[in-house]
Amino acid sequence: MSPKGESGLKKKGCCATNKCLIFLCFVVSLGITALIVVALLVMNVRGRFPPEQKWWQKTIVYQIYPRSFQDSDGDGIGDLNGIISRLDYFNYLGVDAIWISPVYESPMIDFGYDISNFTKVDPMFGSMENMKTLIKEAHARNLRVILDFVPNHSSNKHPWFIKSELREDPYTDYYIWHDTAPNNWHSVFGGSAWGWSDVRKQYYYHAFLPEQPDLNYRNPAVREEMKNSVDFWGRMGIDGLRVDAIPYLFESTNVSLNEPPSNLPGFTSEQWEYYDHLYTANLPEINDAIQEWSDVLRKYDNSDDDTDNSKFMVVEIYAVPSIRNAYYTNGADMPFNMDLVEGSYPSCNASCIKKLVEIEYNTLPEGKWPNFVMGNHDRSRLTSKRGITTSGKTYTNVLNMLLLTLRGTPTCYYGDELGMEDVDTISFEDTQDPYGLHFGTSAYKNFSRDPERTPMQWDESPQAGFTNSSHPWLPLNQNHTFINVQYEKNASHITPLKVYRALAKLRQEPAFLYGSFDFRYTDDNVISYVRSASGYSSYLVVINVGTETGTIDFKTPYDYQEGTVKVTTGNFDHEDYALDSTIKLDKIILQPAEGLVILLP
Numbered sequence: 303m304s305p306k307g308e309s310g311l312k313k314k315g316c317c318a319t320n321k322c323l324i325f326l327c328f329v330v331s332l333g334i335t336a337l338i339v340v341a342l343l344v345m346n347v348r349g350r351f352p353p354e355q356k357w358w359q360k361t362i363v364y365q366i367y368p369r370s371f372q373d374s375d376g377d378g379i380g381d382l383n384g385i386i387s388r389l390d391y392f393n394y395l396g397v398d399a400i401w402i403s404p405v406y407e408s409p410m411i412d413f414g415y416d417i418s419n420f421t422k423v424d425p426m427f428g429s430m431e432n433m434k435t436l437i438k439e440a441h442a443r444n445l446r447v448i449l450d451f452v453p454n455h456s457s458n459k460h461p462w463f464i465k466s467e468l469r470e471d472p473y474t475d476y477y478i479w480h481d482t483a484p485n486n487w488h489s490v491f492g493g494s495a496w497g498w499s500d501v502r503k504q505y506y507y508h509a510f511l512p513e514q515p516d517l518n519y520r521n522p523a524v525r526e527e528m529k530n531s532v533d534f535w536g537r538m539g540i541d542g543l544r545v546d547a548i549p550y551l552f553e554s555t556n557v558s559l560n561e562p563p564s565n566l567p568g569f570t571s572e573q574w575e576y577y578d579h580l581y582t583a584n585l586p587e588i589n590d591a592i593q594e595w596s597d598v599l600r601k602y603d604n605s606d607d608d609t610d611n612s613k614f615m616v617v618e619i620y621a622v623p624s625i626r627n628a629y630y631t632n633g634a635d636m637p638f639n640m641d642l643v644e645g646s647y648p649s650c651n652a653s654c655i656k657k658l659v660e661i662e663y664n665t666l667p668e669g670k671w672p673n674f675v676m677g678n679h680d681r682s683r684l685t686s687k688r689g690i691t692t693s694g695k696t697y698t699n700v701l702n703m704l705l706l707t708l709r710g711t712p713t714c715y716y717g718d719e720l721g722m723e724d725v726d727t728i729s730f731e732d733t734q735d736p737y738g739l740h741f742g743t744s745a746y747k748n749f750s751r752d753p754e755r756t757p758m759q760w761d762e763s764p765q766a767g768f769t770n771s772s773h774p775w776l777p778l779n780q781n782h783t784f785i786n787v788q789y790e791k792n793a794s795h796i797t798p799l800k801v802y803r804a805l806a807k808l809r810q811e812p813a814f815l816y817g818s819f820d821f822r823y824t825d826d827n828v829i830s831y832v833r834s835a836s837g838y839s840s841y842l843v844v845i846n847v848g849t850e851t852g853t854i855d856f857k858t859p860y861d862y863q864e865g866t867v868k869v870t871t872g873n874f875d876h877e878d879y880a881l882d883s884t885i886k887l888d889k890i891i892l893q894p895a896e897g898l899v900i901l902l903p
């Protein structure tokens with residue numbers, strides 16, 4: 303049925319029959335023309351209104367921990383071909399960018415964060431050919447590929463370090479060497495940051511493990527080497543870089559400066575947290591290095607067709623806004639905002655979460671884009687962090703609802719879309735994470751990051767579809783039988799995966815992409831806010847992240863009468879707020895872990 307054709311016919315008939323109707327017809331035609339003009343104007347205004355957004359402002363960034371995502375060769379460890387075989391999943395999920403944790407050649411002392419060649423794929427993960435295929439196949443699915451860049455150190459097995467130990471030029475000063483351990487600087491993993499080289503008979507600085515000597519960024523040759531690595535990956539066609547552990551790139555050149563105590567409670571002088579890192583973190587020189595990498599990467603921005611091919615750079619940092627926001631000025635598109643990583647623990651109630659969100663919006667430098675991260679390979683999974691309600695519900699759906707409806711780019715950790723949980727039953731003998739092992743049998747559990755790194759749960763089969771080996775590198779959660787992609791996709795009830803997908807789809811609407819963000823009623827249990835973009839649908843988000851029933855009263859100062867439920871956490875014990883039902887908005891009552899996204903009239 304074509305309304306345009308119909309009105310055209312009517313017009314013709316009317317004008318032909320009666321002369322005295324001609325004038326009327328003329329008026330009607332004029333009216334229609336005017337309407338069309340107005341419509342075109344409105345469309346044009348709308349067309350220009352959306353701020354021009356880069357692809358990385360519009361997508362969810364999905365973090366893949368490659369050891370754990372998909373094994374293709376049966377060795378119990380994930381690999382690039384495994385990831386390639388799962389690329390369709392991201393189209394299904396509604397995710398347009400994947401960030402892959404390091405897959406470079408590495409002795410795997412810290413699972414790839416100890417790199418022995420910055421431009422080579424570790425055989426454990428596959429080959430450079432596999433990487434090329436991955437990038438090509440991802441692009442064929444409109445999926446962007448972001449790689450990890452780990453400049454804070456190399457492996458001690460890197461040829462540079464081996465030659466540096468032998469004082470072979472030009473590598474002699476590629477690392478930071480001293481005759482003595484000159485000060486109290488500590489490693490992030492605990493203990494002195496100064497390691498002894500028996501070969502060179504000198505101490506070298508390592509911010510992390512002894513097997514991870516820090517590169518000397520005051521040596522121009524090192525700067526050049528790292529720029530070349532960025533250039534290499536730019537040429538390979540990657541879409542962005544996530545720069546690891548950025549604060550630790552530089553240390554003071556005055557090694558007689560001892561770091562003062564931080565006075566943080568609960569730490570011994572053997573621990574990194576015991577010190578205030580005045581001389582080993584966030585030194586201003588970092589900015590120049592980031593700018594250099596950014597300049598190299600952006601040589602590969604090419605917008606010779608209609609697609610946005612701009613490169614993306616995000617830097618990893620855990621810090622208060624005054625420190626992290628400084629990283630917006632040096633060529634990075636954004637520093638990760640990790641506030642909600644901590645904010646997803648129960649110690650942060652709804653008012654606290656509100657405060658963290660406001661901080662991000664209120665401290666953001668002019669013209670910059672906000673972002674939120676809730677989980678990653680270094681922290682407990684979001685489903686495990688917040689625990690369960692007294693009636694046994696998890697907070698997975700409300701937390702994902704929050705993350706995916708905020709203004710800004712969300713970064714999600716693999717499996718959090720399913721409600722995967724930490725596996726905290728891993729014995730000391732089975733523990734893989736060096737950080738955990740470092741603390742011995744009595745305390746390893748407090749530090750091991752294995753629980754949140756277990757294999758992706760694809761289906762209910764014994765190894766969850768992750769591997770054909772009977773020995774995956776870390777054990778699976780027993781409850782993968784009902785927390786898995788296949789089950790959650792197929793179930794007749796609402797599952798975390800379905801909620802996530804619905805939210806990912808909704809995020810593509812202007813209200814969520816770039817619309818305004820306004821907090822409404824909030825207390826210690828419930829949060830509510832409205833997202834709206836002029837000329838488009840507005841939405842109200844209401845969630846209960848607390849432990850008590852929350853009543854959201856919108857009568858004052860907010861007076862929408864009713865709205866339609868567009869996404870629900872699906873865990874209500876009544877039907878009043880069922881999907882697509884129209885509900886009254888004067889008062890919404892939510893039990894803990896319940897949440898809704900409501901379309902406003």
Ligand SMILES: *[C@@H]1O[C@H](CO)[C@@H](O)[C@H](O)[C@H]1NC(C)=O
Nearest residue numbers: 373374375376767768769770
């Ligand atoms: C596991 O083995 C089956 C049968 O040999 C094969 O079809 C499948 O592709 C393998 N899957 C993985 C993940 O290795």
Ligand SMILES: *[C@@H]1O[C@H](CO)[C@@H](O)[C@H](O)[C@H]1NC(C)=O
Nearest residue numbers: 407418419420421422461462
């Ligand atoms: C890294 O690996 C590539 C490919 O095998 C090789 O060409 C290059 O020389 C290696 N780099 C270093 C510093 O050893």
Ligand SMILES: *[C@@H]1O[C@H](CO)[C@@H](O)[C@H](O)[C@H]1NC(C)=O
Nearest residue numbers: 554555556557558559560581
């Ligand atoms: C290095 O720090 C020490 C201790 O504060 C100070 O005495 C010395 O003057 C500093 N050296 C330089 C070159 O700044």
Ligand SMILES: *[C@@H]1O[C@H](CO)[C@@H](O)[C@H](O)[C@H]1NC(C)=O
Nearest residue numbers: 650651652653654655657826
């Ligand atoms: C909730 O968090 C806020 C802000 O952090 C705090 O002031 C308040 O005391 C907390 N409420 C409860 C009940 O713990």
Ligand SMILES: *[C@@H]1O[C@H](CO)[C@@H](O)[C@H](O)[C@H]1NC(C)=O
Nearest residue numbers: 568741744745746747748749
């Ligand atoms: C480990 O965690 C437990 C429980 O949270 C705590 O009681 C204990 O003191 C911690 N041990 C260390 C060595 O931090």
Ligand SMILES: *[C@@H]1O[C@H](CO)[C@@H](O)[C@H](O)[C@H]1NC(C)=O
Nearest residue numbers: 723724725726727779780781
């Ligand atoms: C999943 O299994 C863990 C034990 O590994 C258990 O603590 C947890 O309650 C289970 N989750 C659900 C939703 O049943």
Ligand SMILES: *[C@@H]1O[C@H](CO)[C@@H](O)[C@H](O)[C@H]1NC(C)=O
Nearest residue numbers: 788789790791792793794795
């Ligand atoms: C999908 O769900 C239906 C019923 O809800 C069940 O009969 C069927 O076996 C399920 N299929 C898979 C592949 O899980």
Ligand SMILES: CC(=O)N[C@H]1CO[C@H](CO)[C@@H](O)[C@@H]1O
Nearest residue numbers: 412415416454510514546547
């Ligand atoms: C912040 C941080 O620790 N980032 C990474 C830097 O490198 C270490 C050691 O390899 C990694 O474990 C960290 O994840």
